Each structure stands twice: as structure tokens, then as C-alpha cells.
Amino acid sequence: MNSSNHSIWFYAVATVLSVALGFFVASHYSTSEPVYHHAQLLPQPRALPEMALVDQQGKSIGNNLWRNRWSLVFFGFTSCPDICPLELQKLASLLRLADASAKLQVVFISVDPERDTSARLREYVNFFHPDIVALSGSNTELANTANFFGAAYDRSVIIESKLFSVPAGIDMPVNAGNAYQVNHSARVFIVNPQGAYAGSFMPPFDAPQLWGDIKQLIKQ
Structure with a gap:
């Protein structure tokens, strides 16, 4: 050669x-x-602690809620003027996009238990999608749940012309009335079918992007 x-x-x-x-x-x-649009995954999923919450039907909910399905968890309140309706609308659109085989659920956790009764939560989430699960509980239990996910929130109220901040976990003062604001995180948290916190979505996002990311998660 x-x-x-x-x-x-x-x-x-x-x-x-x-x-x-x-x-x-x-x-x-x-x-x-896999390449995700918005999903930010934890290095290692964290098993959820036992939670003593109540759903929109007034039933006590334990950790079986999370088993054998993917869950997207959003913290908010029914009197929210902007963030909650916008994000719940997107999450409802996601449920309409998702295949039944995905076994996907959306869980809305109210951090305003003084105003958000089971009846009010039921009416609120049904407006967006009948399959959305709404949860609430005592201020202590809600704060523990939010802290586990890293979801920050507090309440702002004016009493006798003075502005007060009521931290998560503390009951609202009896003289606070109903005209107060809840400040809360807009992040959507991911719980895997093993009942472990796996990551989160940070807005802005849209339903098709969320569904694309969830399909990638399901494949893993």
C-alpha cells in the first residue's frame, strides 16, 4: 500500500x-x-413526612394521597387576586393535556385556614378542574408542610392602623377581620409515585411545557 x-x-x-x-x-x-423546560430536580428525592391535612370534602388525608401517582403541589389561598387563579388555570390545562396513564394529580394546599373552609375550597378548585385536590389544616400543620417543601408564606394585616406580619404557623389575631393578604411562594412542587418530594417547577411556564417535562420524568 x-x-x-x-x-x-x-x-x-x-x-x-x-x-x-x-x-x-x-x-x-x-x-x-433528559432536557427539561422548567423542572428542577433534587439530587435525591426526600420522603414526605406524615401529614394531618383535610381535603375539600372534609376528609382526613394521609400519605396514601401521594402513592402510585405523580403529584404537583401548589400553595396558595382562595382570596388570592392574581397568582393563584393564573397558576391553577395552567395546572387545570395540564390535567386536560395529560394522558390518563400518567396518573397525574394537582394538589392545592391553602395556607389561609381561617377563611378557606372545606366548602369554600371545594367551590374554588371545581371552578378550575373537578379533579384538583384541595387541602387545608391547622396553621401549625400547614407551616410544617410548607417548610418541608421550602414554600415560604406569611400574612399581612392592618389592625388599628398598624401593619402586622403574621408568620406561618401562627393563628391570625382574633381582631384581624377578613381583609388581610397572604404572601406566598409561586413554585409548583413535584411528588413522585413513591411519595417523595422530587423537585419543583419555577414559573413562568405553560401547560405544554409542564406536560413535556412530566413525560420525561415518567420515562425515568
């Missing part, structure tokens, strides 16, 4: 190896490292 043929053979082999390596790398990353 002369030097010219040797060079041609060398470059041909190098090209084939390069293409093969490229396919291997592309295949490796496409299968083991």
Missing part, C-alpha cells in the same frame, strides 16, 4: 470512528440526561 492509499485508509477509519463516537455520545446523553 503506497503512502497515498495509506492516508486515505487512515482518514476513512478516523471518520467512521468519529461518527460512531458522536452517535454514542448523543445516544448516551439523550437517554440518561
